[in-house]
Amino acid sequence: MTHIVVLGAGYAGLTTVLRLQKKLKHQDVFITLINKHRYHYQTTWLHRCAVGLYSEDLARIDLATVLDEKRVTLKKETVKKIRPDMKQVTTDQATYTYDYLVVALGAEINTSEVPGLESHAHSIVTLARANRLYNRLLTVIADYQKSNRSDSLKIVVGGGGFTGIELVGELKEQLPKLLEQYQVSPTKAQITLIEKASTVLPEFNLELGEYALSQLEAEYIDIKLQTAIKAIARHTVKVERGGIIEELPHDLFIWTAGVSTHAILQTALFQHQAGPVRLTDDLTVEGYPDVYIIGDAAETTGQSNEKVLPNADLAIQKGKYCANHLLAKIDDKQRPSHFSFKAYGSRIASIGQRDAIGLLWNKKKVVGYTAAMIKRVTDHIVVLQMGGLVFWSHVFKRSRRER
Known part of the structure; x- marks a missing residue:
């Protein structure tokens, strides 16, 4: 019997499992999927969940409905330790041995980066955190309504990258509606975005970043560029700009900036490890050809040797490659050539429901309503790429019912 253990059911991990269960022909190969929850969630929708536009149920997909129970065993457990020297994974409930291990645990917020980050910041890195943020947003508005304060309600977002801009874009549209529900004038709220770079969306080009900047400033978003966040307290955030604090x-x-490698990988006892875990060009750990690390858990470089920022397209491509590589090993066939990310799809950042910026597959820039519509199409493409028409039908037929 061959045992494949997959850690994490995000875009990369679930794509790997869905492809394996579809393509595996050997009856003596079985898969254990270990995940903190019994559901997968659409990470690219979390900024909408965080403002109440999408419900928590809409973004959540019950894993039992998409897994082949004859091939895959789902374990709702939390990974505590990886022992590659013993081919073991320990969770909060059991220890598993494996023939092949796929680590797709994603990244985590680097809480050591800024004092007070862990205690006083909200985020949208998981569905649970996005849901907590929405509930906290409603509480803050309710408290403000009761206080009869004369100053404005202040929401501060740290980070002007992809996640930060998408979140602020939804906030600028949804916050006035939420305020009106509590009989608070929309003019009584102020959204501030803090970014240490000289423009927003540095992962795109300057022209697209400037477009997003102008669109947000037109909606009276206070944007502080070249400003570093130094510390966060319960009701204040300390910043530095030009040497002035x-x-x-x-x-x-709300923190939307830096993340770090998952803590489990920082403590895994890989031989000769010094600093970050080193991967080969087939996504396995150097010296451990039975261990794959995919998704946001490891950095990726593109065809021009530039760093590729984490995104769903990259995670899905890694998941597909990993599954194909495993299938070739199990069948003792020629393995795929080294992994190389190919930006087939469009890279779109929304600035609300009817505005966006992006780069198409042919490097053409697109902005405005057209970009926003392409973003909606991209939501469908992501799901199709993960699990084909069956998975797409499950996700979007269910979402239409729940809307």
Whole structure:
């Protein structure tokens, strides 16, 4: 019997499992999928969940409905330790041995980066956190309504990259509606975005970043560029710009910036490890050809040797490659050539429901309503790429019912 253990059911991990269960022909190969939850969630929808536009149920997909129970065993457990020297994974409930291990645990917020980040910041890195943020947003508005304060309700977002801009784009549209539900004038709220770079969306080009910047400023978003966040307290955030330090008040602080490698990988005892885990060109750990690390858990470089920022397209491509590589090993066939990310799809960042910026597959720039519609199409393509028409039908037929 060959045992494949997959850690994590995000875009990369679930894509690997769905492809394996579809393509595996050997009856003596079985898969254990270990995940903290019994569901997968659409990470690219979390900024909408965080403002109440999408429900938690809409973004969540019950894993039992998409897994082949004859081939895959789902374990709702939390990974505690990886022992590659013993081919073991330990969770909060059991220890598993494996023939092949796929680590797709994603990245985590680097809480050591800024003092107070862990205690006083909200985020949208998981569905649970996005849901908590929405509930906290409603609480903050309710408290403001009861306080009869004369100053504005202040929401501060740290990070002007992809996640930060998409979140602020939804906030600028949904916050006025939420305020009106609590009989608070929309003019009483102020959204501030803090970014240490000289423009927003540095992962795109300057022209697209400037477009997003102008669109947000037109909606009276206070954008502070070239500003570093130094510390976060319960009601203030300390920032530095040009050597000058000041404290900005906030009612709600949201962190969308830096993440780090998952803590499990930082403690895994890989031989000769010094610093980050080193991967070969087939996504296996150097010295451990039975261990794959995919998804956001490891950095990736593109065809021009530039760093590729984590995104769903990259995670899905890694998942497909990993599954194909495993299938070739099990069947003792020629293995795929080294992994290389190919930006087949469009890279789109929304700025609300009817505005966006992006780069198409042919490097053409696109902005405005056209880009927003392409973003909606991309949502469908992501799901199709993960699990084909069957998975797509499950996700979107269910989402239409719940809307």
